[in-house]
Amino acid sequence: MLCDTVKEGINCSFMSKKGCTFNQGACHPIIDKCEGCDKIKEFPSGRYCTIFPEPAIKWKSGHCNMATHVKIVVQEVKTKLNPLKASKRASR
Numbered sequence: 001m002l003c004d005t006v007k008e009g010i011n012c013s014f015m016s017k018k019g020c021t022f023n024q025g026a027c028h029p030i031i032d033k034c035e036g037c038d039k040i041k042e043f044p045s046g047r048y049c050t051i052f053p054e055p056a057i058k059w060k061s062g063h064c065n066m067a068t069h070v071k072i073v074v075q076e077v078k079t080k081l082n083p084l085k086a087s088k089r090a091s092r
């Protein structure tokens with residue numbers, strides 16, 4: 001159902017005929033850590049995330065999994081090679 005509280009026009013599963021059923025009856029604005037994310041949208045009521053109603057919760061344990069401005073650095077773990085097996089493989 002389309003939101004008619006703070007994110008007007010956005011299709012939201014928390015919206016019902018009785019109004020917003022989310023915690024405190026409306027979405028919460030973005031937090032500082034969200035700055036730079038493509039999911040932020042400006043509304044007349046403020047800046048909100050288009051997919052999560054309470055951005056602070058998404059950052060509570062680590063970074064938000066849907067953040068577009070966070071680059072995940074994957075560290076390559078080099079495994080120790082057995083020199084005997086490596087020399088056998090090389091000789092094939």
Ligand code: SF4
Nearest residue numbers: 034037049055064067
């Ligand atoms: S997707 Fe995550 S980082 Fe981006 S605005 Fe929403 S809560 Fe913030």
